[in-house]
Amino acid sequence: MRVLVVEDNPSVSSMLELFFSKEGLEGDFAGDGLEGYRKFKEGDYDLLVLDWMLPGMDGISLCRKIRETGSEVPIIMLTAKDSESDQVIGFEMGADDYVTKPFSPLTLMARIKAVARRSRKAGDFDAGIRTAHFVAHKETREVLKDGEPIDNLTPKEFDLLLFFLQHPKQVFSREQLLEQVWGYQFYGDERTVDVHIKRLRKKIPEGDRLFHTVWGVGYKFEELAD
Known part of the structure; x- marks a missing residue:
C-alpha cells in the first residue's frame, strides 16, 4: 500500500517512515501543502495522511483541493484540533478519519489499515439499493430521495447513509457504527458518529x-410512513 504523508514536522515524518517500513507500507513524504498536492497529482496513492497545519497550503485546503479533482482516495487528517467544530470542518472537506496529536504510531497504523480495509470492501455494498423513498448506487455514489438527488454528501456521510439504508429499523451503538462504517474498533472517539449523524439530519x-436517537444505545434509521 502506498501512503502519502504531508507533514511539516521532520521528527513525525521520520518516526512514521520507520514505522511504515516495519509494517510493509511504502511511504512517501512531503513537507508542505503545495509539495503534497504536486505529489498527489503525480503519484498513485492508496491513502493520504494530511497534517492540518502546513506551510504553503494548510491541510484542510489541500483536502478540499484533492476532493475537487474527483478523487475518492481515503484521507486521514492529523491535527491538534479536537473540538467538534474542527471535526465538522474536516469531514465537510472530505476527510475520512481524524487522528488527534499527540498520537501513537500504533493508533495511526490501526486507522490506516481500517480505512484501507473499508475502501477495499466498498464493493461489498449492493450497487443499487432501493427503499420506499431512497435510491442509492454505490458504484456512482449517487443517492436520490423521492427522485431528487442529494449531492452534497461527503464520502463518509454517503457510506453511513448507505449502511443505514441496508439495515432499516435496526439499532446500532456508536461502537458498532464505527466498526461497520469506519472499519475500526472503538477508540473512544464516539463524537465522530455524532457529527456525521448531525450532518445527515x-x-x-x-x-x-x-x-432516530435511541437513548442509552445509539441510533437507528427508519423511513416515514407513506
Missing part, C-alpha cells in the same frame, strides 16, 4: 425524522 430533507 441537516442535509437530507426531513432527516431529523429519519435518524
Whole structure:
C-alpha cells in the first residue's frame, strides 16, 4: 500500500517512515501543502495522511483541493484540533478519519489499515439499493430521495447513509457504527458518529425524522410512513 504523508514536522515524518517500513507500507513524504498536492497529482496513492497545519497550503485546503479533482482516495487528517467544530470542518472537506496529536504510531497504523480495509470492501455494498423513498448506487455514489438527488454528501456521510439504508429499523451503538462504517474498533472517539449523524439530519430533507436517537444505545434509521 502506498501512503502519502504531508507533514511539516521532520521528527513525525521520520518516526512514521520507520514505522511504515516495519509494517510493509511504502511511504512517501512531503513537507508542505503545495509539495503534497504536486505529489498527489503525480503519484498513485492508496491513502493520504494530511497534517492540518502546513506551510504553503494548510491541510484542510489541500483536502478540499484533492476532493475537487474527483478523487475518492481515503484521507486521514492529523491535527491538534479536537473540538467538534474542527471535526465538522474536516469531514465537510472530505476527510475520512481524524487522528488527534499527540498520537501513537500504533493508533495511526490501526486507522490506516481500517480505512484501507473499508475502501477495499466498498464493493461489498449492493450497487443499487432501493427503499420506499431512497435510491442509492454505490458504484456512482449517487443517492436520490423521492427522485431528487442529494449531492452534497461527503464520502463518509454517503457510506453511513448507505449502511443505514441496508439495515432499516435496526439499532446500532456508536461502537458498532464505527466498526461497520469506519472499519475500526472503538477508540473512544464516539463524537465522530455524532457529527456525521448531525450532518445527515441537516442535509437530507426531513432527516431529523429519519435518524432516530435511541437513548442509552445509539441510533437507528427508519423511513416515514407513506
